[in-house]
């Protein structure tokens with residue numbers, strides 16, 4: 265299964281996600297989105313929830329980065345936050361699990377280092393991606409033994425609120441790449457083909473694009489904003 269990761273090198277991974285609150289919330293629709301993405305050359309899919317992951321794995325053969333977003337009252341960590349979601353995602357047979365790798369307190373008082381140790385033992389073949397918001401978190405995740413570093417949460421934590429990974433010609437991304445001992449996957453607010461290409465030219469292992477491809481409400485909003493300028 266480890267070799268599967270080679271298939272995503274220098275490629276586009278499409279995130280096919282729609283939460284309960286979004287108009288396209290449906291495993292069937294996410295499966296069709298994945299088929300559309302792969303038919304145009306996507307080398308991987310990122311997917312939320314065991315149900316969607318299983319449907320997507322039925323529909324396409326490319327590697328899947330699985331997550332499970334769950335909100336707990338006692339912590340802001342929501343991307344595959346506890347051992348329970350990690351196991352549930354791993355049980356789908358996806359090739360890579362991504363989880364929040366920020367330094368914030370996790371639900372139920374769990375610790376990231378313990379979670380990683382348990383998952384490594386129980387699922388030795390699965391690859392792990394660290395969803396980070398800062399370079400410091402990326403360095404920490406490398407030490408914990410993650411296989412990939414993602415910039416997924418840059419701009420989405422208290423510390424990075426309002427920031428954008430593409431600012432100043434991807435200044436922060438360059439720092440992520442410089443300081444990480446593991447391959448970096450660019451993710452979050454990469455909303456044009458030019459930006460996606462730039463992340464790969466800068467040295468990213470792969471790039472994940474979500475909303476700009478699979479969230480029609482976001483795509484429509486960008487047209488409306490331009491028209492109304």
Ligand SMILES: CC(=O)N[C@H](C=O)[C@@H](O)[C@H](O)[C@H](O)COP(=O)(O)O
Pocket residue numbers: 279281331343416417420451452453454455472473474475476
């Ligand atoms: C912060 C957070 O919850 N990010 C989520 C992580 O899985 C998804 O909602 C994003 O769509 C994904 O990261 C891709 O990013 P973008 O849709 O910006 O291309």
